[in-house]
Amino acid sequence: MDYARYDRVRAVEWTGKALKLLDQRKLPFDVEYITCESAEEVAEAIFQLVVRGAPAIGIAAAWGLVLAGKVIGEKSKQEAVPLLQLAAVKLNAARPTAVNLAWALARMQAALALAGEDWLQRLQDCAKDIEADDLAANRHMGQLGAQLIAPGSGVLTHCNTGSLATAGFGTALGVIRAGVAEQRVNRVFAGETRPWLQGARLTVWELQQDGIDATLIADAAASHLMAGGQVQWVIVGADRITANGDVANKIGTYQLAIAARHHGVKFMVVAPSSTVDMATASGSEIEIEQRDPGELLGYGGRRTVAEGIRAWNPVFDVTPASLIDAIVTEKGVIEQPNADKMRKAFGEA
Template structure:
């Protein structure tokens, strides 16, 4: 068994500074941005410099450190009040990803307990969020890979690797682990319109880590399943509702429908911070609508007929009944429902 490849980190805290690998420019250029205000971090999250639910939460946690440092310098006596607009700005950057709110709530809880200079304690807490995410991803990789024994091929959608997390990845972490253990023979990736995260990011990660990958147009996925070349679809999630409904990158729902029709198994890999027991079902999850220009163009060039409009939801909802297994760092839920998820989260809390 080989060690699973893991060479990429996209969120770095170094000498009191947040550095983000600009994922909009991959794979053509590896460009790093240095951010020194909460507004800049919020912009980076909204503009998809950093993306993927866990990575968004981690970046936001470091954004709190940056904001608290600035507010404490400006007003040591009342920095908590001055910090509130920064927290609200970060929270509003990407509304669908529950990890963002989870990370901010964790930082808020610590803020309430602090007196004096908040920076050392908040820096340590953001670092723990980051480190815990990597550890959780490795555990999910082990748990998910156990389902993949002698599998000919797997299909993934969007990007769920080191670029979308603190490191190693969620769904791509399972694929990394399974590849290292020799459990899978081929990896397929949807290109994932309109931002092409599969073509630009997942392919870049896998090629860089020495895992062969075959790209396909999103519309070719059902035919790929029909040919029998894949036995599992493995995806991540931005939010999992209490009943097991899954919000993920647009196109995931269609994959789940096609997978069920073709007898292909469907796996969702996400940390427990993505599970939102306060949201009853997928119908209650806000779906971010992004600018139509993303659909009307490609690579910075307008490609649609002049005058055409665009509908551009960033996410869709996959009903729980189409999910075969949810993998978290706290355990696995097969054929998820409300009771099973509640039991999982109770175990995680304990």
């Protein structure tokens, strides 16, 4: 099926000389791009959430390493390697929870190791392949995930997992796009996703661009929505999937999984296999990024909380595998995931 009509947004664009990133902090009212000409600028853009979403972060980092190579210029491979390794360390430190970031940089460094004095061209080719592979994987995952959804279903998603978060089409939102195209999904709900409001600012805007009707809800309304029978699937992405099937994702995902299980609603995680980290045994070993408490104390530069109030601001939480009905990657569907099923699908660490 041709899904092109449901995939019109792009967040990362390589111009041949620089990396253009759609500034997602300014959506939905201002559609602006920033131009990065160095690895340092890409790392800062990742940290500041100009670009976000695990696959898009990995793609941006890959192009960031290309930019580092362009800055290095005509140096030999022997001279370039330590400088590129330093750039990779800076890029990797920008968002430590997103495994795609480290995965993409490792793939780039593997390409560098195999290259000769054409190392810069090999880096560019690898970054291009990472981006193309992600888009192809997303479209395949969309098909796989949509097959799990009964016609006429309602779905709820969290954060943003669409074209804004990937090379295109999206992970969880890709399943929703495919479900709409195949007339399996009749109702789409999106949680606002505090504190950065990715659902409110990004997801419903992105769906609007593609002509998909979506209803925004407050995060706190999800259980009430499920109780009313409007939702048959919760569909989310992932920033890291561990060897036992535990999933780290945007804060608020865990409580959605608990509510879904209580109400008999199915829970699906959609992510490329690059998000799977078989070297991490379980979610308890994942480093959970803590962001500036100020993000909770106000919005849009205006403080909304009294002075002297403390805030706790973890950006991710971990959903146990026992609460997940299906993990969908481009390699297939794992239903009721556990350590044995993950090992059979992805091998040992």
